[in-house]
Amino acid sequence: MAAGMEILHVDDEPGFAEMASEFLTRRDDRFTVHTTTNPEEAMSYLRDNQVDCVVSDHDMPGKNGIEFLEAVREDYPDLPFILFTGKGSEEVASDAISAGVTDYLQKEGGTSQYAVLANRIVNAVEQTRARRRVDETEQKLTQLAEKTDDILYMFSADWSELLFVNSAFEDIWGLPTDELEADATAFMEHVHPEDRDDVQQAMNQVSAGTVGDVEYRVIRPDGQQRWVRADSKPVLDADGNVDRIVGFVRDITDRKAHERELREERAFVEQTLDALDDIFLVFDTEFRLQRWNEQVLDVTGSAADDVTGAKPTAFVPEDQRAEVSDALDAVLETGTATVQVDVLAADGERVPYEFVLTRLVDDEGDDLGFASIGRDISGKHAREAELERAHDLLGQAKEIAGVGGWELDTETMEMYWTDHLYDLLGVDCERAPSLDESLDVYHEDDREIVEDALHRALEDGESFDVTVRLRRPDGELRWVRSQGRPVVEDGEVVSVRGAVQDVTVQQTRERELEQARQDYETLFNGMNDMAWVMDTDGQFVAANDAAVEKTGYSRDELLSMSPADIDASHGESEVLELIERLPEDETQVFETVHETSDGREIPVEISSSVVSYRGEAAALSIARDITDRKHREQRLEQFASVVSHDLRNPLAVAKGRVKLVRADRDSENLEQAAESLARMDGLIEDLLTLARKGEAVRDWEPVELGDLIEEAWRHVATADATLRVETTRRILADRSRLQQLVENLLANATEHGGSDVTVTVGDLADGFYVEDDGAGIPTGDDVDVFEAGYSEDPDGTGFGLSIVEQVAEAHGWRVEATEGDGGARFEVTGVESDA
CATH class of the missing domain: 3.30.450.20 (PAS domain)
Incomplete structure (x- = not known):
């Protein structure tokens, strides 16, 4: 058996509320309807009773429907709430949607509205019940996928x-x-x-x-x-x-790039080592050979399989193995060692070699093993310089290309530069430079920075890292990062070693970014509208001069506040929700009220979008003062309120009562009364449309014109009429107002063209047309079919085509009435297509 539905209907017109309750319960026997005439009584009922759906009027004394909805949402955020009101307007609908309304339905003249209302109630309740069953599971799955x-x-x-x-x-x-x-x-x-x-x-x-x-x-x-x-x-x-x-x-892009860099570095090192005339060996912590260059195989005559895992003593005569063991102990203790022993060559000869051993450690200081370079010293006596270069090769094999190295001997104050440093500075390497010559390469304004840093390194053992300028001999100015690290032995600085890296590109980029930031601040503060930037926690991180001037707060005060502190319409949680729901690729526009430091309220239109601010995601909001526009809208709303509430509610009650009486008995007087009431309802509807549709369109969206025409045709009393849709165009428009325009044109064709009229909708170069094969358009100099109140149908209101013209003008379009093939033709031009 289907579950019942408890409905709470709130309307300040008791007669209308009772009549609506009667129609609803007749429509669906699952409904139990409780009626009340004011929101306060309704809130009390909600606290004491289980309710499945609230149906409420809008224009009520004390608290209107939107305020009642907001109160309900505070305690019952998921309770279906349908705003069923005679005060229909885009603003009311927008406010209702912003407040979390489930559905919005405007009261109409006939009783068919109650069938629509019943269907909306059933859909809202069933959807809510279904959503509650799946929300928890869906939320967990979504959170898992998005994390x-x-x-x-x-x-x-x-x-x-x-x-x-x-x-x-x-x-x-x-x-x-x-x-x-x-x-x-x-x-x-x-x-x-x-x-x-x-x-x-x-x-x-x-x-x-x-x-x-x-x-x-x-x-x-x-x-x-x-x-x-x-x-x-x-x-x-x-x-x-x-x-x-x-x-x-x-x-895996980063992993692939890292793997490529490792392959390139490994290939470079292996090619370099294989090009050496020296023997190169790497042993693990167990003293097993793991890596070697080709010279090892050439000298010893061994195969790769024979040397893999070999011990350091495997390549020397037995009588010298003790010396190798002593060198291994020394490298483990001090980190380096040197030993001269013979290597057993492929022809059995003993070839004297000098080996330099260096312990290998990782970034955390843990042992990885040791490496050794051995040089043939047979018949040679002065090999110190070459062995030192080989030692440097071992230490610099992993240095990044593009960095020049230097060393200052504190005893002799002699400076040594690597070849790449000579290249970087653009000077010839004919001789070693003096200390003064090394300092003279720096820009005259920056030399003192380097000189002071070098002095502290020599006197206090402080390392340094400075970014300065140097000037090459050809006059070119380059930015460099100059680093130095003292080498200390027995508490004394014995040398300073360092590197110089060209960072010109990086410095240029940073300066361009700084200029861009200054340009941004100039534009930001030059705006007439208030503007600010908020972080993802909803706190102001930037505010322009207009925001400071118009709110009356200082900039420091604003930067300690959040939007909720100046927003008279939204609480902190609502502001955070707006920020979280802000789309990344489009602008969010809404209206609210800002409160100044002296308590004044300024109505504003907010345009918000996602931006990157100082490397972090943020929201940029621009607030435009719409005080004048609001005053105009209030005057228009006063007129619409009188028509909507003071006329339509009594009219709806009268029509309902006539319908109930006619269900029991019928008479010609009742029929005429019903027709008169319907006529009045039509006049009120068209007057409200004219009053509320005059604003320029702001909510543009792509609309499939053919689909919208088919939908509008279903809402027109077409009898035996025929529709031909000859357009596949997609246009930019306000969908709701475009549908009003199309429905009025289709209704005009079926009302004046006869019961079997054929209506055709097709494309123009910059728009579309609606044409029928009926009686055509009346002729005469004094005939204006778009004039409000003009109609040839005694039952018509005369506002239909006037509304068409008004909606077209609101879009910036033109509409003209012309003669078609035997009938009337209306052409709408100036329409922008969505490619």
Whole structure:
């Protein structure tokens, strides 16, 4: 048995509320309707009773429908709430939506409105009940999917349909998920052409029922290339067939770049070491040989398999192995050691070598083993310089290219530069420079900085790292990062070693960024509208001069506040929710009221968008003072309120009562009364439309014109009329107001063209037309079909075409009435298409 539905109906017209209750319970026997005439009584009823849906009027004494809705939402955020009111307007609807209304329904003249209301109630209650059942599960799944940087996906078994994908797809592919939802294989268009066969093969493998993984490149729309790894798994049904495919894609771009750098560095080091005439050896912590250069195999005549894992003593005669062991003890204790021993050559000869051993440690100081370079010293006596260079090669094998090195001997005050430092400074390396010459390369304004830093390194043992300018001999000015580190032995600085790195590009970029920041501040503070930037916690982090001037707060005061502190319409939680819901790729526009430091209230229109501020996501809000516009709207609202509330509610009660009486008995007088009431209702409807539709359009959106015409045709009394839609155009318009325009044109055609009229809607170069084959347009100099009140139909209000003209003008369009093929033709031009 279907569950009952408890309805609370609030309306300050008791007669209307009772009549609505009677129609609703007749419509659906699941309804139990309780009526009350004021929100306070309704809130008391809600606290004491279980209610499934609230239906409320808007214009009521004391507290209106929006205020009542806000009060309900504070205690019952998920309770369905339908605003059923005669005071219908875009502003009321907008306020209701902002306050969290479930549905919005405008009171009409006939009793059919109660069937619509009943359907809205059933839909709202059933949807709420269903949503409560799935919310918890859906929330957990969504949170899980959105907490990962990986793309999580689910496809049909043949990859033809996307069943699920999380937002990480947009971050990695650079495409909106809408494209993937429209075409499940759209992601393949951005797979690197050389990798598509591998990807397709992996997809086919998973569709066949086995796990598949593949690494490939993705080319984003901005041209950026990313490396990804995809792991897919088939999900089988009860019969063992592949039902769907699940998996994840992980961005491995950084890993690939690191692997490439390691390969390049390894290749460079290996090529360099193999080019040496010296022997190069690397042993692990167990003294097993792990790495060597080609010279080891050439000298010893060994094969690679023979030397792998060999001990350091394997290459020397037995009578010298004790010396090798002593050198190993020394390198473990001090970090370095030198030993001269013979190496057993391939021909059996003993070749004298001098080995320099260096202990290897990781970044945390843990032992990795040791490395050794051995140089043939047979017949040679002065090898110190060459061995030192070999030692430097071992120590600098991992240095980044583009950095020049230097060393200052504190005893002799002699300066040594590496070859690359000579290149960087643009000078010849004919001789070693003096200390003064080394300092003279720096810009005259920066030399003192380097000189002071070097002095502290020599006197106090302080390391330094400064960014300064130097001037090359050709006059070119370069920015460099100059670093120095003292070498201390027995408490004394014996030398200072350092590096010089060219950072000109980086410094130029930083200066350009600083100029851009200054330009931004000039534009920001030059605006006439108030503007501020908020962080994701809802705190002001920037405010322009107009915000300071118009709110009356100082800049420091504003930067200690949040939007809720100056917003008279939104609380802190509402402001945070607005920020969280702010779309990333479009502007959010809404109205609110700001309160100044002296208590004045300023109505404003807020335009907010997501920006990057100082490297962090933030919200930029621009507030425009709309005080004058609000005054005009209030005067218009006063007129609409009188018509809507003071006339329509009594009229609705009268029509309802006539309907109830006619259900029991009928008479010609009752029929005439009903027709007169309907006539009055039509006049009121058109007057309200004219009063409330005059504003320029602000809410533009793409609209499929053909679909909207078909929808409007269903709302027009068409009898035996025929509609021909000859347009596939997509235009930019306010959908609701465009539908009013189209419905009025279609209604005009069916009312004046005869019961079997044919209405055609087609394209113009910059718009569209509505044409019928009926009686045509009346002629005469004094005939203006768009004039308010003009009508040839005694039952018409005369406002239909006037509303058409008004809606067109609100869009910036033109509408003209002309003669068609035997009938009337209305052309709407100046319409912008959405390509």
